[in-house]
Amino acid sequence: MLEGKQSLQEVGNASAETGDQAEHSAYQEMTPKETADMLKLMEEYEPIVNNSMAFAEKLSKDLQVLDEANLQAIISSEKQVTLLMGSIDKALAEVAKVEETLQVYDELLGSVKQQMDHIQQGNSLLHQIDSNHEKLMSEIVFLTSNLDLSKKHRQVLSRGDLSSPSKVKACIAAAEALSSCMNVQIQPGYRKLQAIAEQLIMFETLKQNFENSFISHITSIFELQGNGQVPARMQQASELISSTHGPYHDDLLPYTPLMAWLKNANPILFHDLPKVYAWNLSRLYEREIKAFFELARMLLLGRTKECFPEGLDKQVACGSRQHPRFCLADSREGEEDEPDRGNVVKMLEQVLRELQPLCIAEQRFIEQFFMLSQDAAAQEWLGLPATSKGGKDVAFPEKSHWPKTKTELEEQPTQLLSEIFSSLEPELRGFIDTCNKVQQFSCLQVLVTLNDYMFEMQGSSAATSSSFLNVVLSNILLLAKNNFNKCICVLCKEIEEAKVPSKAKGGILPFVSRFEEFVNFSEDVFRWAQQRGELDKAHTKLVGSVFSSINSLASANLKVNTDMVMMENFHHIHCFLYQKKIQCLENKRREAKQRYHEHLERYVTKYLGQPLEKLNHFFEGVKARVALGVKEEEVSFQLAYSKQELRKVIEKYPGKEVKRALDTLYRKIHKYLSPEENLLPVVWRAMEQEFIRQYQEFENLIQRCYPESGITMDFTVEDLLNYFISVTQSSM
Numbered sequence: 001m002l003e004g005k006q007s008l009q010e011v012g013n014a015s016a017e018t019g020d021q022a023e024h025s026a027y028q029e030m031t032p033k034e035t036a037d038m039l040k041l042m043e044e045y046e047p048i049v050n051n052s053m054a055f056a057e058k059l060s061k062d063l064q065v066l067d068e069a070n071l072q073a074i075i076s077s078e079k080q081v082t083l084l085m086g087s088i089d090k091a092l093a094e095v096a097k098v099e100e101t102l103q104v105y106d107e108l109l110g111s112v113k114q115q116m117d118h119i120q121q122g123n124s125l126l127h128q129i130d131s132n133h134e135k136l137m138s139e140i141v142f143l144t145s146n147l148d149l150s151k152k153h154r155q156v157l158s159r160g161d162l163s164s165p166s167k168v169k170a171c172i173a174a175a176e177a178l179s180s181c182m183n184v185q186i187q188p189g190y191r192k193l194q195a196i197a198e199q200l201i202m203f204e205t206l207k208q209n210f211e212n213s214f215i216s217h218i219t220s221i222f223e224l225q226g227n228g229q230v231p232a233r234m235q236q237a238s239e240l241i242s243s244t245h246g247p248y249h250d251d252l253l254p255y256t257p258l259m260a261w262l263k264n265a266n267p268i269l270f271h272d273l274p275k276v277y278a279w280n281l282s283r284l285y286e287r288e289i290k291a292f293f294e295l296a297r298m299l300l301l302g303r304t305k306e307c308f309p310e311g312l313d314k315q316v317a318c319g320s321r322q323h324p325r326f327c328l329a330d331s332r333e334g335e336e337d338e339p340d341r342g343n344v345v346k347m348l349e350q351v352l353r354e355l356q357p358l359c360i361a362e363q364r365f366i367e368q369f370f371m372l373s374q375d376a377a378a379q380e381w382l383g384l385p386a387t388s389k390g391g392k393d394v395a396f397p398e399k400s401h402w403p404k405t406k407t408e409l410e411e412q413p414t415q416l417l418s419e420i421f422s423s424l425e426p427e428l429r430g431f432i433d434t435c436n437k438v439q440q441f442s443c444l445q446v447l448v449t450l451n452d453y454m455f456e457m458q459g460s461s462a463a464t465s466s467s468f469l470n471v472v473l474s475n476i477l478l479l480a481k482n483n484f485n486k487c488i489c490v491l492c493k494e495i496e497e498a499k500v501p502s503k504a505k506g507g508i509l510p511f512v513s514r515f516e517e518f519v520n521f522s523e524d525v526f527r528w529a530q531q532r533g534e535l536d537k538a539h540t541k542l543v544g545s546v547f548s549s550i551n552s553l554a555s556a557n558l559k560v561n562t563d564m565v566m567m568e569n570f571h572h573i574h575c576f577l578y579q580k581k582i583q584c585l586e587n588k589r590r591e592a593k594q595r596y597h598e599h600l601e602r603y604v605t606k607y608l609g610q611p612l613e614k615l616n617h618f619f620e621g622v623k624a625r626v627a628l629g630v631k632e633e634e635v636s637f638q639l640a641y642s643k644q645e646l647r648k649v650i651e652k653y654p655g656k657e658v659k660r661a662l663d664t665l666y667r668k669i670h671k672y673l674s675p676e677e678n679l680l681p682v683v684w685r686a687m688e689q690e691f692i693r694q695y696q697e698f699e700n701l702i703q704r705c706y707p708e709s710g711i712t713m714d715f716t717v718e719d720l721l722n723y724f725i726s727v728t729q730s731s732m
Helices: 002-025 032-044 052-146 151-159 165-182 188-192 194-226 246-265 267-301 308-320 329-337 343-369 374-382 406-420 424-436 442-459 467-496 510-525 533-555 562-580 583-608 613-627 632-637 643-651 655-672 680-705 717-730
Strands: none
Touching: 151 165, 151 194, 165 194, 165 246, 188 194, 194 246, 194 267, 246 267, 246 343, 267 343, 267 406, 267 424, 343 406, 343 424, 343 442, 343 467, 406 467, 424 442, 424 467, 442 467, 442 510, 467 510, 467 533, 510 533, 510 562, 533 562, 533 583, 562 583, 583 655, 583 680, 613 632, 613 643, 613 680, 632 680, 655 680, 655 717, 680 717
């Protein structure tokens, strides 16, 4: 009822609000529809509207009718509200009943939920128990299967017997099985279990015992090989053959898997084994290499083994003298006893060919046996167990094995080989010294042979080259270049300090012949060389010394004409270089040609003054007066250069006297000029041209300085030509 009253109050309030709104809306502006209705109403009651009083009454009556209808509607709506309130009360009663029923059901469901929770919890515990049982069983199976080393393997490792190939294979299998057990990844807590701790201790004991047995065995093999003797075939061979260590390598290669196992199991112990191997094998290689090079020296010098020490001592004694010609200049008469010139190249090439397979075989062996190559290191790295991210670790964690860089992997074999072949480079240096003492310029042959061999090695594949041998030969090549440079310096010093005897008759100087000898030899040696930069530098340096020494003759006190000697030697150098066509000496060849022409001109000019010496002096004085400013037509008024004096001088040189003087001059030139150069016709032709030029110059001076005097020479140009021809023919 209370709720019904509240509803009525709400309806009343709503009606009041509606009335207020209607009253308020009366004062609002009419809409177009309301305006239309109003106009329609006024049209309907238009007759009445004219009577306002009647219209007002009419409206008042209509309003009353509407109010009555409104009151009736309100009264009828209150009844409906009362009925609605009753229906609502009934509905509320029904809802209360439903709520009571739901409460009962909820209590029932609550008990069921508790029971289901208990059941679910029980099932979860059972599932967890089953899972734990499965994991435990899996771990037990894992540990028992992976930490179990068979009795056979334990016995093999305990004995450490490596005396036969079958036993070596058994040890390899046992060591691999032991590594598999020790490299198993286990939880750190498992170590506290007594059974596992005992098993791991047993593994470590077996590992240490087998390590000691294996190291002792492999070290004894190293020592046995190091104490080996030089093969008898090397000592008695008549040809150069290097020793082979293939059988030694074959004895050790079966132990390679055990070396890999030891490297992973105990890197510290493994690290010393290459050094032990190198120390022992170096003693064997030292004896073999010494015998090899001793035989090479004997074959090089062509001596028997009995007389070899004596012959070598002589070579060393000869080489120890400070003689620029390497002792060969003192023994020209014994030149036929010297070794063949090509023997140095042949023997050095043979030595290098024998050393290369020896070094390559040893390098391949140590790279394979000690896992020093990049491929072996990669395999070793890939074979190492990885650390677990889940907190597991290996049974016996080793030191971290990081892959080495390529440079380090290349340096390790080279360093080890340098210890094994510690005597190779000194012996090779000694052999190079012996080669250098065989003959004058053997250092050129050594340089070319080494240079070409290194060039060939650089172009070969890595499988046919040795990094260690490359290092050794690079050092030897540097030594050969130094020896070559020393030889060039000695030769330059010899040329620069050469002294021509004052009684020398001219001709080709000894140091020019020495230079020619060197160039011929070097060009023959470098004919097929891959590189010739060093030789071009040497040629340039030597020819500079030769030119310098020739130029120094200008201040030498020689009995013969200096210009003649310089002319002949520059001509000889020009012809020689033109024949050789050496590109780096083309400028020097052109310079030699120019210097030859200069000294030829000086020589001709100097000697041409002798046949007509007084006449030449007379006209030199005439030219000097003219040069001082005396007019040409007034020269004859000079007392010393009068017409009478000119006639006296000309009378001293009749045609017969000139011919006799030319004959004397020809014989003198023929006496001092070197016949090898065949310059006499060239010089005589140049003198003929110069003589005619002087004759024409004298005639010209007579015509200009002594005009209309009628003074002429006693011979003509045609006479001079006949004189030269006659002298040449009479001397043939």
